[in-house]
Amino acid sequence: MNGGSRRQRYSSEQLLFDVPANAGAGRWAQQRGGVRRGDGEIFVSVEPATPARLCGGDAAAGDSPGQRQQLSPGLLDLHAFDTELIPDFQVPGIYDGAQKFGYGGGLDESDMRFTSNKMMSKSTIFPDGNYLKAFTEKEKAAPVAKIKVVVRKRPLNKKEVSKKEEDIVDIEQRSNSLTVHETKLKVDLTEYVEKHEFVFDAVLDEDVSNDEVYRETVEPVVPAIFNRTKATCFAYGQTGSGKTYTMRPLPLKASQDVLRLMHHTYRNQGFQLYVSFFEIYGGKLFDLLNDRSKLCMREDGKQKVCIVGLQEYRVSDIETIKELIEKGSATRSTGTTGANEESSRSHAILQLAIKRRVDGNDSKPPRPVGKLSFIDLAGSERGADTTDNDKQTRIEGAEINKSLLALKECIRALDNDQTHIPFRGSKLTEVLRDSFIGDSRTVMISCISPSSGSCEHTLNTLRYADRVKSLSKGSNAKKDVSLAVPLRESNSSPLPSVVPSFSASEVMNDITGRSNFGWPKQQYVKEQPAPTFVERMPKAKDAVEFTSSNIAEVPDIMYQLGRQPSRKDVTLANNMRNSVAYPTRRVEPDDDDEHLNNLLQEEEELVSAHRKQVEETLDILKEEMNILGDADQPGFQLDDYITRLSSMLSQKAAVIVDLQARLEQFQRLLNENNVLLYAQSP
Ligand SMILES: Nc1ncnc2c1ncn2[C@@H]1O[C@H](COP(=O)(O)OP(=O)(O)OP(=O)(O)O)[C@@H](O)[C@H]1O
Known part of the structure; x- marks a missing residue:
């Protein structure tokens, strides 16, 4: 036929x-x-x-x-x-x-x-x-990449549409690339658009269904978990970018495939499927399938992490799994942020564990074989979310930042086959420890909002994703290639009329501070991380203070100045790129560890300073109660009362100011680490 x-x-x-x-x-x-x-x-x-x-x-x-x-x-x-x-x-x-x-x-x-x-x-x-x-x-048996980075763009939501925010993210699915169009202002206040281009393993636009997301991300790793592989899939992105929307259907779909393989390909081979679901909230673990009961993490003699008390349910049909997932999701901690009314304040971890009963022996517990972990991370920008939220939210944010930093570090260490993997950086990475050792696979789904109002967060998310991608061996991930293109709109006066004409070398001089033509230096120098670039550069003692991006971007800077770079300009930039030595802060492999350790130490000091402050305040309070008591007694001495009250208030103020300073210092450090998160070289 x-x-x-x-x-x-x-x-x-x-x-x-x-x-x-x-x-x-x-x-x-x-x-x-x-x-x-x-x-x-x-x-x-x-x-x-x-x-x-x-x-x-x-x-x-x-x-x-x-x-x-x-x-x-x-x-x-x-x-x-x-x-x-x-x-x-x-x-x-x-x-x-x-x-x-x-x-x-x-x-x-x-x-x-x-x-x-x-x-x-x-x-x-x-x-x-x-x-x-x-x-x-x-x-x-098809090989699956050790780290896969996928980006998913969600549609503009009603709020964004009503605020007339624009979609600034173009997706080119065929080439797995995307471009963010960032509107910026020049010194003369005309607008221009800076393009940031990224390439990932896959980019998914707003029309892509959850089924397609599953096929692109988790489906290929499912068969591997029957073969001792531990796979982790996590969603990363700012609040409201679609992490939960993306992650929620994945475990159920994966369970369907796992059951299908168990009942057919691996029929009668003793495989069993177990489901557990817990969250990490404020550094503590709670079982989402057991009334949010608090869990303890312990390490056994072989440094294997056990979550004491975690309920694991053996499942053999999809309906039961569905019920468990719904129950756990409903129990999860959520709150409200400016961007999302049902914002996740915790990291939720759902695990599908494959175990095997050997030779039908029921007396022995089944042996763990492989595991698939789904992590719905809390919003990535929560640490920076200091405006419309309370103190509790900010503390949550600090914890979240710490775990995201630690997660990136672990992925990096894993992919470099480093012997030391900084699991202890956060509860999240400690919990995931056994998923990261041995034969592991990581799928990261970066969720982004398309709206102009979220541009900065979107770029941060993409830079984080780019960093993770560049950790992958043999990765040919294209870095954030930015191009400044003057807006052709009527309100943007063409720059050539207002700026003098510069050659690339003049611009280079300007960047290095030798001459600034009366223009503020920052106007020319874009903050532009170029992760692997600096690393590749030879070091020299007395080289000028360039950043990696300055040189790479000479032609871009020319664009910003309203100048079309000539071929000579581009060649000069390329030559400079290849010959100039870079004394910029070189990030040694252990730098991140050091930052992480500093961060953890600062955090400990902050908490103990807080404890001390509470104790001191309690002493002062007692003293205050005493003088208030005296005030009710006959023969009350007003002068004495005023002196003592004034002294106590000063003491209280000093203690608070001291704690406040420490807190601010810690927040600064967190922010710096956040910057490093996006800007460091591997
Ligand atoms: N791809 C998408 N298509 C349609 N709607 C989406 C998509 N992604 C997200 N949404 C909608 O956007 C809103 C926010 O999504 P979601 O709760 O998944 O964000 P989040 O990143 O998990 O936020 P948070 O970190 O605050 O928990 C939800 O109402 C969700 O339904």
Whole structure:
């Protein structure tokens, strides 16, 4: 049938299809017959003579073609059949076979959306959100990158639209790149747009569904957790950027795949699935599946982290998992921030653990095999969220910042195969310790808002993602390449009329402070981290005070000055790039550790200073109670009362000022570390 195509036999392949939940025989049979070939369409043939077996879930099995079968939700397992090979796309499946079996119909291509045209990677989304999917042994064994960084942009929300904020993020899915258009002001107050371009492993725009996010991120790592791999998927981004929206569906989808593999590919091999769900809030652990009971973290003799008291539920059906996830999510700590009414104040960690009972021995506990952890991080900017929130929120922010910094450090250390991994940097990384040692995979989903009002946070998120990406060995992640392009709008007066004409070398001089043409220096020098660039530069003692970005950006600076850089300018910039030595702060591999340690030490000192302040205040309070008591007594000495009260108030003020100074110092350090987070070289 359908001549002209090559034919391929999948005798040794086993293809597993998830049958959509509501795709009983009726639905399938009622579809219009046949599936046409072509780009993105499927064609399937099961030859009458080929033994094909349909089974799975509660579907009735039939062993020979021509036999009518009842399909119901579950798994459809097809093997040993022929199929036509269609260039670029093929799905060996059941549709024509189904006709032969007497279904009288297949699926029309309009009912199917293929998201991949890779051989043997087949996924179909039905309009109702159900899906048909096939895996092969080959697919299972496909290597998965150790660190994968994916960016997801959410749509503008109503609030942003009503404030007339613009979408400033362009996504180019085909090249996995995105551009942020940042509007800035020149010295003469005309606007210009600075473009920041990034490349990641995948970029997903606002139209991409949660199903597609799953396929791009977690799906490829699922088979690996049956093979001793520990995989971690986390979402990162400012509050309201869509972390929870993105993360929430992933565990359930992964569970479906895990169950499918357990019940089919690894049938009768003793694998079991366990679910746990907890949160880290203010440095403490709470079980989200056990009335938020407080948990303790302990290390055993082998330095393995155990969370004492954490309830793990053994699950074997998707409904139970769904209930558990819903229960845990409802228990999670949320609060309100300026950007999100239901903001996560904690890091929520949901773990799917695969264990194995060896030789059916029920007396021994099952052995841990692999684990998949989903982390919905609290908003990344919460530490800086000091304006419209209270003290408690700011303390939460400090804790969150610390854990994000520590998380980045751990990923970096892991990817460098460093022996020392700074797990102790935060509760989050301590908890994840066993997910990071051995054969591990990390998927980071950076969530960004497209709105102009969130530009700074978006850039910070992307820089963090870029940093994580650049940690990945062999990464060819393009760094934040910024280009300043004058706005062509009427209110932007063209700069050439107001600025003198400079050559690149003059601009270079200006950057180095030798001459500033009367213009404030900052106007020319963009804050522009260039993570690996400085590292690659040779060091020299007496080199001028350049930053890595200054030189790389000469042509950009020329643009800012309204000048089109000539080829000579660009060449000069390139030459400078290659020859000038950089004395900028070189970040040694252990610098981050040191910062982290400083931060932790400062934090300890702050807490003990606070404790001292409370004790001292209590003493003063007692004293105050005494003088108030005296005031009620006959013979009350007013002069004495005034002197003592004045002294006490001064003491109280001094103690508070002292604590305040320490707190400010700590906040500064946090902010610096935050800057480092985005700007450091690996
Ligand atoms: N891709 C998207 N498509 C449609 N709506 C989205 C998308 N991403 C987020 N939203 C909506 O935006 C709002 C904020 O999203 P969400 O709660 O996931 O943010 P968050 O990053 O988890 O915030 P926080 O850190 O404060 O918890 C929600 O109402 C959510 O439904």
